[in-house]
Amino acid sequence: MYAYDQYDQAMVDARVAEFRDQTARRLAGQLTEDQFKPLRLMNGLYLQLHAYMLRVAIPYGTLSGRQMRMLAHIARKYDRDYGHFTTRQNIQYNWIRLADAPDILADLASVEMHAIQTSGNCIRNISSDQYAGVSADEVTDPRPLAELLRQWSSFHPEFTYLPRKFKICVIASEQDRAAMRLHDIGIELVKKDGEIGARIFVGGGMGRTPMVAPEIRDFVPFGQVVSYLEACLRVYNRYGRRDNKYKARIKILVHELGADEYRARVEQEFAQMKTLGLDPPLAELERIAAHFAPPPYETGLSDAIDLSDRDFAQWVSTQVKPHKVPGYAIVNISLKPIGGIPGDASSAQIDLMADLAERYSFDELRVTHAQNIVLAHVRKADLPALWKALEGADLATANLDLISDIIACPGLDYCSLANARSIPVAQKIAQRFADVGRQQELGELKLKISGCINACGHHHAGNIGILGVDRKGVENYQLLLGGSGAEDVALGQITGPGFDEDGIVDAVEKATDVYLANRTEGERFVDTFRRIGMAPFKEALYA
Amino acid sequence: MPELHSLRDGGEAAELPAVTLEAFAGQSNATAVRIEPGEDARELLPHLDRIALVEVNFPSFGDGRGYSAARILREAGYAGELRAVGDVLVDQIRHMVRCGFDSFAPDQPLDSALVEAVLGRFPGAYQKTVDGIVPIWAKRHGVSHG
Amino acid sequence: MKILTGNDLATGDVVWWTGTGWSIHVDDAIDVGDKGEQIGKAEEAAQRVNVPYVIDAARDGTAVRPAHIKDRIRALGPTVRLDLGLKPADPTAGNWVI
Numbered sequence: 132m133y134a135y136d137q138y139d140q141a142m143v144d145a146r147v148a149e150f151r152d153q154t155a156r157r158l159a160g161q162l163t164e165d166q167f168k169p170l171r172l173m174n175g176l177y178l179q180l181h182a183y184m185l186r187v188a189i190p191y192g193t194l195s196g197r198q199m200r201m202l203a204h205i206a207r208k209y210d211r212d213y214g215h216f217t218t219r220q221n222i223q224y225n226w227i228r229l230a231d232a233p234d235i236l237a238d239l240a241s242v243e244m245h246a247i248q249t250s251g252n253c254i255r256n257i258s259s260d261q262y263a264g265v266s267a268d269e270v271t272d273p274r275p276l277a278e279l280l281r282q283w284s285s286f287h288p289e290f291t292y293l294p295r296k297f298k299i300c301v302i303a304s305e306q307d308r309a310a311m312r313l314h315d316i317g318i319e320l321v322k323k324d325g326e327i328g329a330r331i332f333v334g335g336g337m338g339r340t341p342m343v344a345p346e347i348r349d350f351v352p353f354g355q356v357v358s359y360l361e362a363c364l365r366v367y368n369r370y371g372r373r374d375n376k377y378k379a380r381i382k383i384l385v386h387e388l389g390a391d392e393y394r395a396r397v398e399q400e401f402a403q404m405k406t407l408g409l410d411p412p413l414a415e416l417e418r419i420a421a422h423f424a425p426p427p428y429e430t431g432l433s434d435a436i437d438l439s440d441r442d443f444a445q446w447v448s449t450q451v452k453p454h455k456v457p458g459y460a461i462v463n464i465s466l467k468p469i470g471g472i473p474g475d476a477s478s479a480q481i482d483l484m485a486d487l488a489e490r491y492s493f494d495e496l497r498v499t500h501a502q503n504i505v506l507a508h509v510r511k512a513d514l515p516a517l518w519k520a521l522e523g524a525d526l527a528t529a530n531l532d533l534i535s536d537i538i539a540c541p542g543l544d545y546c547s548l549a550n551a552r553s554i555p556v557a558q559k560i561a562q563r564f565a566d567v568g569r570q571q572e573l574g575e576l577k578l579k580i581s582g583c584i585n586a587c588g589h590h591h592a593g594n595i596g597i598l599g600v601d602r603k604g605v606e607n608y609q610l611l612l613g614g615s616g617a618e619d620v621a622l623g624q625i626t627g628p629g630f631d632e633d634g635i636v637d638a639v640e641k642a643t644d645v646y647l648a649n650r651t652e653g654e655r656f657v658d659t660f661r662r663i664g665m666a667p668f669k670e671a672l673y674a
Numbered sequence: 675m676p677e678l679h680s681l682r683d684g685g686e687a688a689e690l691p692a693v694t695l696e697a698f699a700g701q702s703n704a705t706a707v708r709i710e711p712g713e714d715a716r717e718l719l720p721h722l723d724r725i726a727l728v729e730v731n732f733p734s735f736g737d738g739r740g741y742s743a744a745r746i747l748r749e750a751g752y753a754g755e756l757r758a759v760g761d762v763l764v765d766q767i768r769h770m771v772r773c774g775f776d777s778f779a780p781d782q783p784l785d786s787a788l789v790e791a792v793l794g795r796f797p798g799a800y801q802k803t804v805d806g807i808v809p810i811w812a813k814r815h816g817v818s819h820g
Numbered sequence: 821m822k823i824l825t826g827n828d829l830a831t832g833d834v835v836w837w838t839g840t841g842w843s844i845h846v847d848d849a850i851d852v853g854d855k856g857e858q859i860g861k862a863e864e865a866a867q868r869v870n871v872p873y874v875i876d877a878a879r880d881g882t883a884v885r886p887a888h889i890k891d892r893i894r895a896l897g898p899t900v901r902l903d904l905g906l907k908p909a910d911p912t913a914g915n916w917v918i
Contacts, residue, residue, distance in 0.1 A: 164864075252736070
């Protein structure tokens, strides 16, 4: 994975000094809250429901054991001994003191980490595929480009006061494991006439008005991606709406102009910007890519796994995925124990995962947008020992992509934007479906819960989605069906009137009953829904 | 009258009456013009050689359209004074300079010591833009043009 | 009744106006009537509170109960981690919020 050179380290250190100075001026009363707020947001610091919340960046979701240990240290020293992994591959701490924030950033900088631009109306953490570098279906590892773009977007002088936040995702396979089409800019690396380049989608997003990003350019060579993105961002900065916070994302601009007009304006800017020498040479991408060279895999390893232990076999069947190198496997660590808080991990669990990564996965971990962790390079021979270690720490739940593998935002328990609590709903649903056999019977069923319309829980992209609303001061939950954040991207459809907290759990169960009653061989929940439509579900839900 | 800060040689800052963009079109002798956030800086491109001062208004520091206006003008070769006016705070100065601004007329006075600290804080830059700084990627590969 | 709340600037603690100062316990909050905004502005200008605002609440014996569930969660702590809130040893705390 990427390692800072002296330039990168100097920039992060300068950022820490800058924020230390800004914080001091705020505490001394030289900056008002209105003046300070965008500055602290651009260092990931929110004033949230219980205290300041800090969102630390995990660039494209990849980090080392040493960095993971620092995240555990921060949880212990400055917070309440746990962290929350998010749907953008970052980590959040909920009980931070402003007075400590500069020291926390300094601690992060000591292990090449930061909280730069994890909030604010600027370019945010660039997300990517959690199986990058190890999946047979990728054209190339998407992370070198993601790193190049991380640097390009950091402290970008023209794009620091955009109309709204800006989220970019880079993948390199047809299969979309990162909800790429639901980003402001989604990039799919593709091959054309033997050359690898970027297919660019602009204008996706969730929230109040969910949209799937249309393709704006089918191929941009690596050597022009930066100037092309500059053109895309410049058009947004100049023409994006600033009159209404809820209409300020680029998806609204693309929708209102139409993709053709947006494309034309970008091409006009690009024609000029590509001549300005803005693009780094290919040697820079190659320099970064060298950091992502495959680890020293052993050869001649056995592909056999002893599945005689039933619990181990269960875990392998859901959590372990094929690796492109013989003898190796991709391991998914669930942060969704039944009845637990989705995406939360204690400092002890974080430390353990760091140790296991060092021991079993060439010292590298990934965070997924589904709020789980991936160890991408595990020898099959090590799977039993790894599983035993995870089991001892409540990290071995066998539920990847099953109904209890719920994506949930923090909701009203933690977030001042929320209208309803999401975590208790997730817990109750997981408990209702706790039986492993029952979950496997239902098969792939991606359930996503948001506590408000901002959709941080990605409910529009859930096979089953739940949206918490405030109905005259009482929490209420809407049910959506048929969404998908994968390459078969689709937005969920609302079923009808909402339910209370117990009602929504029953409603989910009724929806799964309809699926089981109607499915044909091999159909997943989302396939059956697409085939039979909303009517049978509506009938069962509101009978 | 807001205090003027200039980063130009000799600290000079033109004291010229800036007309609106709309008025500029009809006034062949105006040498100073002021752009509002929603206006198109490219309308000035045919007239750059007769302009000595472009003011770009920031009614609110969160409205970042002025950064694009400035950079567009510099990319087109504008060499005159480029002034950020309005809600200009010291924490935005560096980005403004990187986009080509060389003078400031802020609504609230700027602390010169803070301005200097802010401008000197970051040792490098990740992007090539109009300020002449050699970006980090260029330094890494011995590409010397700035 | 109307009560005034905000956050401590340096610590981020949720605080409630007691009439003479700021407390982390909502039960210490007093009825500010229609003076809340004025008090808040003065306290913020003096840097004794950050982002103050007024909410609805009701007296419940000696206790003060904010009218909206969001404010009760803010007063006590996350319902799913009451061990991290202000009354970790109180088994009825969750019921009070909900």
